[in-house]
Ligand code: DUC
Ligand code: ZN
């Protein structure tokens with residue numbers, strides 16, 4: 001069946017106009033002022049009074065991920081379905097190489113959990129935690145055969161995920177040679193480990209000390225070092241979950257050197273702050289790395305978005321149920337890091353960004369969808385509304401008010417990090433590759449509809 005969306009206001013990263021959209025099969029096949037299709041085989045959706053935007057792309061999620069002695073609580077099915085409820089049609093998840101094992105080995109494990117289980121479309125970043133001669137040979141294979149073109153690195157979590165600077169520059173050189181991108185969790189792991197040990201030795205064990213163990217300087221220093229190494233190797237690079245003014249300053253230098261350096265922040269760093277860690281153990285709900293920061297950092301991030309220094313807003317969605325958070329009841333360093341947000345990113349960004357006048361509608365689309373598609377090799381198939389693009393669309397009601405709550409969210413987690421928060425703007429209908437996936441809260445597709453999307457070489461698209 002085809003779909004005709006009538007009377008909507010179409011917003012892309014660059015345009016804002018009223019038109020009808022025809023979807024045939026998985027693709028958008030026509031856009032015109034008035035489309036009159038006379039056949040019974042068309043579902044007509046009236047989008048009058050609503051916005052029609054490209055399906056959101058969240059390039060930073062962790063589904064069913066083994067981490068800190070447990071697994072993040074959303075599976076590939078619950079996580080991608082919650083994403084669709086919130087207008088995100090595609091996610092990029094992270095594969096973690098086990099130190100001592102191959103990338104292929106890790107890929108197989110992640111395929112085992114995800115294959116056939118997704119509602120929404122997905123891809124993987126490959127986290128390289130052990131770069132050696134064997135891993136080096138696998139980079140080309142990942143890019144050319146698997147369509148996995150971005151390689152995540154950790155400058156923290158020593159002994160589990162962190163690589164040293166020697167491995168980092170070697171990896172960067174190989175990824176550059178093969179046409180990929182290096183992404184990074186940029187915080188200084190050694191400094192953080194020292195501060196954690198100090199606080200524990202002093203008997204300071206509450207979530208507040210998670211925050212104090214990762215001061216702004218730990219992120220600013222690592223971001224600066226990462227930019228320098230990327231400049232030295234000339235690799236396209238991307239800093240995930242940037243939280244603070246100090247780290248943004250480091251990137252400014254990369255911009256004046258004309259580096260291909262991209263920055264992502266996450267919705268929580270724009271709308272929540274570190275005062276939440278003062279709520280006793282309840283603060284564990286927001287224990288994530290890097291931690292929430294100060295209002296002055298929120299201001300810097302919003303400005304960075306407007307100035308084009310921050311290109312993407314993701315979530316770092318990594319939910320844990322309360323029982324899992326209790327693993328760190330007596331020691332903040334054992335609280336599984338991460339918070340649930342995959343469902344709320346688009347609506348919060350609209351409500352707190354567009355409605356308040358902090359960002360324009362076009363910027364909203366750019367940072368929630370288009371830029372991620374461009375940076376990660378999926379544009380123009382994804383990330384825009386155009387003839388020939390995948391029909392990944394959200395029909396968004398900009399006036400509808402609602403409150404976020406654990407009682408109504410769809411993520412597999414028993415608390416909300418945004419409980420009771422009032423939001424204006426709601427995703428009414430989410431369409432994925434020509435199928436209505438969610439309509440006014442009702443699910444119309446089946447588990448397994450989501451496809452793995454092979455991505456293009458990075459150097460060809462930016
Ligand atoms: N930070 C988190 O908070 N969770 C998952 C991994 C990370 O870097
Ligand atoms: Zn991280």
Ligand code: ZN
Pocket residue numbers: 060062316318
């Ligand atoms: Zn992450």
